[in-house]
């Protein structure tokens with residue numbers, strides 16, 4: 001069995017699909033592309049697709065990942081052609097951009113991804129309004145966040161889960177680019193947005209357009225994307241054999 | 242083409258613009274926004290270009306309930322494909338926005354929109370609704386209003402869309418007569434193009450007044466224009482229904498396509514991006530049913546039986562699975578085990594599954610790929626299972642994998658009652674089916690029953706619990722705790738059935754019967770009982786056999802916010818009772834009153850092909866507990882469905898599939914001797 005890791009994007013109208021919807025659409029695409037996908041054993045066999053961190057309904061992304069197990073020795077497929085053949089079976093806005101085989105024993109996406117880079121487009125707000133808030137967050141020692149977790153009110157510190165943070169001016173308003181951690185648990189972009197303490201009014205979070213730019217894994221102490229664009233490293237080849 | 246001509250053309254045929262930019266911000270604020278984005282695989286990209294002088298004829302096919310319920314509707318998908326193939330037709334689709342989006346739309350002045358191009362509903366030439374359930378009528382009105390169209394047909398101008406309805410409820414469209422411009426009776430495959438042609442000519446003539454196009458449409462066979470008829474009343478009854486416009490037929494006959502094989506639609510079934518009901522490939526194997534269950538409107542109005550050639554079924558399944566990527570296919574019809582080509586189709590599918598299974602065995606992990614053309618494991622379902630061992634055998638062959646539950650519909654608790662309704666299944670047929678199911682690995686059976694049937698006694702009602710108790714016992718040798726779930730619905734008499742004259746049970750009476758059963762079920766270990774709300778049953782009954790005087794009632798309920806009445810959390814009997822009182826109408830007269838043979842029924846000017854005297858005789862036979870065999874394989878008793886239209890059953894095989902002509906394990910073939918039911922032979926003797 002070979003495990004293939006795919007990177008795909010979710011842009012435009014399909015941003016309104018739920019994570020579950022996207023999973024089903026991808027599963028059908030894998031079948032339609034005629035890939036020899038492996039199935040789980042048991043009474044109701046499921047295609048062996050392993051998804052990464054969920055992307056909320058309404059969010060866009062250019063950095064979603066999926067691992068698929070394919071049966072060896074069945075069918076004709078070439079990993080280099082997977083982006084094209086799968087994209088042909090996907091709706092507008094969902095597109096597979098890169099694919100690579102990964103060695104057995106590679107940690108799952110859920111386990112491996114430790115940071116995400118998020119882009120928040122905030123309409124109708126002057127960049128100046130955000131500048132102070134960004135500065136304050138950047139220099140704070142702790143950022144208390146009041147959250148509801150499992151029906152309970154809890155206070156958490158956002159500080160250790162907030163990485164680089166940049167504000168930019170856009171035609172419609174302002175853009176924030178923020179690195180948010182996923183360990184021990186993911187900070188949601190909406191939670192981060194609520195932690196901003198601007199000097200002026202901010203639009204409702206429902207009006208903020210959110211896009212995931214990157215997901216990061218840690219390989220030998222350096223931050224890498226789960227699918228590197230270049231050929232697999234010799235190191236990886238070694239481990240695969 | 243010269244430039245001025247191009248300009249002229251674009252002036253008449255430029256498509257209405259997209260509302261997407263106004264809609265998109267609203268979608269971030271509502272539940273399940275995926276149902277509003279369109280983009281389904283298989284959706285026809287609407288082509289608004291046309292060189293017709295008046296531009297193309299645009300249809301907005303609309304289901305008056307949520308996307309999840311409406312998208313799978315095969316009728317609308319078929320019609321949208323056929324219109325898209327018309328050289329001057331363009332089709333898009335719409336569904337009822339849920340209440341949260343509706344509030345946003347109204348607050349922001351955004352109208353009902355198509356999900357394909359997000360175009361405003363009011364910009365289409367025709368809005369074609371499917372009416373499959375009476376409780377959606379207030380949604381119909383709501384959607385017309387949300388489209389920016391006057392809800393009453395009489396108030397519309399030439400530039401408003403024509404509001405058209407089709408589907409099973411339209412055999413009595415009178416309660417919605419005020420709101421619709423035209424009604425289509427029967428199969429839509431042919432008539433949809435004929436309507437398109439009439440509207441095309443009207444547009445080419447510069448879209449003169451509305452009456453002219455409606456008059457032309459009223460002359461199309463199968464099209465009923467309510468405004469062309471006058472109804473007069475005599476107390477609760479109707480005095481007469483008469484044509485008001487010259488040249489319209491006195492009786493509008495339904496349309497019937499003679500050969501389903503000529504209509505292999507939908508050719509590219511829609512694959513939604515988000516979850517819907519019946520989310521699977523659906524292949525219709527035949528249309529019509531002649532088992533003659535007397536409560537079943539679908540069986541009566543879709544006669545005769547027209548089977549799809551078995552080869553075409555195979556092709557549609559194979560191509561459909563490959564194109565859609567679905568891992569489930571349903572072979573649909575009113576009773577799929579009766580399909581005369583069933584053995585071949587099933588052998589074929591089971592063989593392919595076997596191939597996939599072998600491959601799974603070899604690789605040790607299950608696999609897709611070249612396996613018999615199917616991309617991975619596929620499950621096949623028969624939504625309507627026959628109550629006999631043959632039916633279970635078929636299900637067993639098809640469902641190799643998960644065997645959680647099987648559903649049967651004995652419909653009534655005693656053999657006497659089942660003779661009345663002509664569902665000729667013996668208790669032993671049921672036990673045989675249930676035994677077959679448990680012994681072959683199913684863990685739970687689901688049984689559907691009706692209560693409130695004509696002549697029903699408490700003994701018949703309690704028979705439901707008795708059957709359930711025995712089914713649990715039948716399962717004991719096979720399972721430690723065999724599951725039996727019983728669903729009980731209140732019976733609603735429908736137009737064009739032998740029970741159309743029957744006074745429906747009151748809410749109190751249905752409630753009493755359900756109470757009796759609930760008490761009885763306490764002592765049935767292992768069985769669970771669910772029931773349908775008798776109050777909703779009452780309103781279904783009101784609308785099912787109502788007349789035009791219910792128009793204002795529906796409008797009142799809608800104005801007071803009564804939409805989504807199909808949804809138990811939204812249904813509100815008080816709204817309906819209040820509106821009836823407000824308009825001086827009596828629930829008793831409409832719902833609970835027995836009709837007499839000479840009464841003019843609200844649908845007297847419409848015809849499903851069935852002779853009135855056949856229906857009346859069948860009603861008398863029902864009261865006499867006399868059964869009637871299936872005419873597919875026994876002599877025709879001239880109900881009118883074939884004889885009137887010069888068509889006949891199209892079956893691939895002259896012999897019934899195993900199990901007999903009534904589909905019961907006992908077989909009702911004429912030559913089999915002992916048949917435990919007296920057969921009603923028409924014409925006396």
Ligand code: SF4
Pocket residue numbers: 531544545546872873877878879880881882883884890
């Ligand atoms: S006309 Fe005769 S054969 Fe046709 S459906 Fe009626 S009874 Fe059956």
